[in-house]
Amino acid sequence: xxxxxxxxxxxxxxxxxxxxxxxxxxxxxxxxxxxxxxxxxxxxxxxxxxxxxxxxxxxxxxxxxxxxxxxxxxxxxxxxxxxxxxxxxxxxxxxxxxxxxxxxxxxxxxxxxxxxxxxxxxxxxxxxxxxxx
Numbered sequence: 001x002x003x004x005x006x007x008x009x010x011x012x013x014x015x016x017x018x019x020x021x022x023x024x025x026x027x028x029x030x031x032x033x034x035x036x037x038x039x040x041x042x043x044x045x046x047x048x049x050x051x052x053x054x055x056x057x058x059x060x061x062x063x064x065x066x067x068x069x070x071x072x073x074x075x076x077x078x079x080x081x082x083x084x085x086x087x088x089x090x091x092x093x094x095x096x097x098x099x100x101x102x103x104x105x106x107x108x109x110x111x112x113x114x115x116x117x118x119x120x121x122x123x124x125x126x127x128x129x130x131x132x133x
Contacts, residue, residue, distance in 0.1 A: 034111065037062060037065055039060060039126055040063070043061065046130070046132075047092070049132050057090070058073075058089065058091075058092050058130065059088070060090070062086060065085050068122075072105070072124075075104070097132055099132070102132075103131075105128050105130050106125050
């Protein structure tokens with residue numbers, strides 16, 4: 001006995017996958033997409049340049065961090081140690097921070113391979129400022 005299977009025409013399938021405003025919840029192929037990261041705080045929020053010269057560690061707290069999430073410091077993308085989905089750590093050195101002043105810090109998650117399927121994936125957080133004295 002043959003079971004009945006619903007068959008979608010290619011046009012209907014494409015409309016479902018690429019419909020403007022189609023979100024990941026409606027697209028069954030989006031289950032492997034990466035969430036956009038959110039940044040909440042920096043620890044420390046102020047650091048001395050002498051500490052940067054010694055190679056201090058910056059802890060970034062937020063949410064939706066995954067193994068590919070990176071920290072961006074003054075436009076330079078740095079590999080981060082993902083402690084958890086809410087915490088990242090990255091070393092700060094004079095190769096990244098060249099002197100005292102405000103330093104822009106954000107978080108970036110690269111998109112996965114699902115963007116060509118109509119899925120949103122990855123993205124950038126807002127920017128927080130680290131003060132270097």
